[in-house]
Amino acid sequence: MASGSGAEGEAVSGAHLIAESLKAQNIEYMFGIVGIPITEIAIAAQASGLKYIGMRNEQAACYAASAVGYLTGRPGVCLVVSGPGFLHALGGMANANMNCWPLIVIGGSSDRNQETMGAFQEFPQVEAGRLYNKLTVRPSSLEVIPAVVEKAVRTSIYGRPGSCYIDIPGDFVNLQVNKSSVKYVECCLPPPISMAKQSAVSEAASIIAHSKQPLLIIGKGAAYSHAENNIRKLVDLCGLPFLPTPMAKGVVPDNHPNCVAAARSTALQYADVIILLGARLNWILHFGLPPRFRQEVKVIQIDICAEELGNNVRPAASLLGDINTVTKQLLEEFSKRPWKYPSSSQWWKRLREKIMNNEEKSKGLELQKSLPMNYYTVFRHIRELIPRDCILVSEGANTMDIGRTMLPNYHPRQRLDAGTFGTMGVGLGFAIAAAMVAKDRTPEKRVICIEGDSAFGFSGMELETICRYLFL
Ligand SMILES: Cc1ncc(C[n+]2csc(CCOP(=O)(O)OP(=O)(O)O)c2C)c(N)n1
Numbered sequence: 001m002a003s004g005s006g007a008e009g010e011a012v013s014g015a016h017l018i019a020e021s022l023k024a025q026n027i028e029y030m031f032g033i034v035g036i037p038i039t040e041i042a043i044a045a046q047a048s049g050l051k052y053i054g055m056r057n058e059q060a061a062c063y064a065a066s067a068v069g070y071l072t073g074r075p076g077v078c079l080v081v082s083g084p085g086f087l088h089a090l091g092g093m094a095n096a097n098m099n100c101w102p103l104i105v106i107g108g109s110s111d112r113n114q115e116t117m118g119a120f121q122e123f124p125q126v127e128a129g130r131l132y133n134k135l136t137v138r139p140s141s142l143e144v145i146p147a148v149v150e151k152a153v154r155t156s157i158y159g160r161p162g163s164c165y166i167d168i169p170g171d172f173v174n175l176q177v178n179k180s181s182v183k184y185v186e187c188c189l190p191p192p193i194s195m196a197k198q199s200a201v202s203e204a205a206s207i208i209a210h211s212k213q214p215l216l217i218i219g220k221g222a223a224y225s226h227a228e229n230n231i232r233k234l235v236d237l238c239g240l241p242f243l244p245t246p247m248a249k250g251v252v253p254d255n256h257p258n259c260v261a262a263a264r265s266t267a268l269q270y271a272d273v274i275i276l277l278g279a280r281l282n283w284i285l286h287f288g289l290p291p292r293f294r295q296e297v298k299v300i301q302i303d304i305c306a307e308e309l310g311n312n313v314r315p316a317a318s319l320l321g322d323i324n325t326v327t328k329q330l331l332e333e334f335s336k337r338p339w340k341y342p343s344s345s346q347w348w349k350r351l352r353e354k355i356m357n358n359e360e361k362s363k364g365l366e367l368q369k370s371l372p373m374n375y376y377t378v379f380r381h382i383r384e385l386i387p388r389d390c391i392l393v394s395e396g397a398n399t400m401d402i403g404r405t406m407l408p409n410y411h412p413r414q415r416l417d418a419g420t421f422g423t424m425g426v427g428l429g430f431a432i433a434a435a436m437v438a439k440d441r442t443p444e445k446r447v448i449c450i451e452g453d454s455a456f457g458f459s460g461m462e463l464e465t466i467c468r469y470l471f472l
Contacts, residue, residue: 277302
């Protein structure tokens with residue numbers, strides 16, 4: 001009975017049910033801005049042991065919650081008020097979905113009995129949420145809140161991760177229900193690990209072994225699946241040249257001798273076989289098409305999402321599965337049929353020459369002393385000052401692009417930037433999330449945010465949030 005009308009037994013409010021349900025799903029962090037009707041949800045969340053971070057704009061709060069998802073594999077929550085609060089968070093939902101990062105957004109909405117009447121901050125949130133989320137759901141009663149939260153968390157992390165929106169009618173927040181009538185559910189199981197078909201793995205290994213100019217492209221899907229150890233083994237075992245996409249930098253350290261990032265265009269343009277590990281052939285990789293790629297390039301596509309396979313280029317082999325597990329399958333295949341790409345090949349010679357040329361050019365630029373300083377000179381000084389093991393948050397146009405080439409990453413999941421959606425304004429939210437996670441797990445780790453002034457301007461007021469939560 002969802003009424004609180006004197007029913008017997010212990011009563012629980014909607015706010016408490018939401019908080020307890022999030023706790024039961026091992027959610028640790030909630031970012032947001034409180035107000036009608038969700039203030040009590042934030043209070044209940046804190047009482048349940050979630051860490052609540054009050055931000056200055058819902059957009060930055062939503063970026064922060066999504067970065068928690070990428071960094072920890074467990075979604076952060078963004079809590080927003082109805083109407084404008086919800087609308088500000090849409091950018092964060094879209095950005096998370098584009099990056100394939102798990103996220104939960106909880107939005108309060110108008111009371112049910114005021115719908116369509118012009119209620120305070122009334123907005124069609126469920127309808128709007130559908131376009132930006134993997135799952136948009138409004139619980140039909142208080143009793144089903146734990147099941148709805150479990151489904152949202154599970155959906156956000158199973159298969160290709162993404163954003164899920166839960167709409168909470170305002171009158172649900174303080175409504176009470178008997179605990180005995182609530183459908184409590186346990187924490188969802190960890191995401192199932194999928195493996196590629198053995199025949200596809202053998203086919204891929206055979207294509208790689210017959211390649212003349214191979215290239216391994218590592219995407220942030222590989223970082224998300226914690227595939228770093230196995231990918232590094234594959235690179236070493238097979239002697240493959242590799243190229244990380246921007247946020248995959250550090251999955252294999254940038255200073256590994258097989259990293260060909262400094263010869264990116266040449267590597268893409270002339271490779272005859274490309275192994276695509278958790279990266280998409282979207283604008284970042286020029287769609288895998290000429291003139292940036294060979295017409296006849298053979299692409300071995302490895303992805304967790306079946307619908308991604310075949311996008312823009314028909315793959316020579318499709319390996320559907322978890323990136324770490326499929327990499328392990330490839331390693332097993334190559335241990336049965338050892339193969340190593342010769343480091344004396346013409347291809348390696350060409351790539352190394354290009355790397356040397358490009359590095360010399362950027363050395364020349366970074367040593368310039370003219371004023372105002374150019375980007376390369378600035379980054380040389382920054383590089384000398386920052387620790388090797390730190391999280392770098394980067395955004396801007398030149399600041400981000402040149403920073404990517406000038407600042408090496410040595411560890412996975414330590415670069416956060418404008419990402420697949422090219423969003424300016426993500427930086428401070430990402431930095432706050434990274435610092436909260438680092439504070440709890442690796443307190444010695446520093447988070448360094450390097451931004452262009454325009455990018456900074458989008459959410460500069462979050463500096464105040466940083467002072468409140470991280471410098472006190
Ligand atoms: C949300 C959003 N609005 C606008 C843009 C368009 N945009 C791309 S780069 C950029 C600003 C780059 O300037 P700045 O941050 O100062 O970096 P710089 O190029 O000076 O290094 C803008 C506004 C965007 N990518 N995202």
